[in-house]
Amino acid sequence: MAFGPNPPPIQAHLCVKGGEAAIVFYEKAFGAQCTFKAMAKDSVRVMHANLVMFGSEVMLHDEFPEFGDDVMAPNSRSSASMAISINLPKPADVDAATAKAQAAGADILLQPTDVFWGARYARLGDPFGHVWAFNAPPAQR
Missing domain, CATH: 3.10.180.10 (2,3-Dihydroxybiphenyl 1,2-Dioxygenase, domain 1)
Incomplete structure (x- = not known):
């Protein structure tokens, strides 16, 4: 359907x-x-x-x-005009999702990193020209 x-x-x-x-x-x-x-x-x-x-x-x-x-x-065209952001529950999920996508053929544009807005974040490009971002809240300390 x-x-x-x-x-x-x-x-x-x-x-x-x-x-x-x-x-x-x-x-x-x-x-x-x-x-x-x-x-x-x-x-x-x-x-x-x-x-x-x-x-x-x-x-x-x-x-x-x-x-x-x-x-x-x-x-x-020449590039993607937007990124699709996927919010994940845990910081480790960002790392795992990025590794899985890379193994499938995605280009990593930004390795998983802790960013200034207080999240674990990564960006990748897929083979079809689309940009994806993985985002998760920071680890609890």
Whole structure:
């Protein structure tokens, strides 16, 4: 089902170049589960997919340049225009999530570190041009 009974109030909708490969990457890197996938008429590109990850849902589709340049992936432009931030419960979760994503092929943009706003934080780039951030409250002392 493309639209469940309790959709989250805010939902990311990613445009990628290589939708099938992106689904596989997000499954490996983030433990995503694809709950819905519809292919385009060309049977090559993903028209729409829903991925459940980190207790929420992300939508995904391949780029469709024939519909205009607003339906293009970040790596077909020059860069991502935003980052998707994942709030995790513990600082160690940031380190583990970053290592898992790196093992799946993500580029680490900022290694897990304790930052000035009082959190454990890391940033990574996925192979499809999107930027992800992991954030957790600091360890209790």
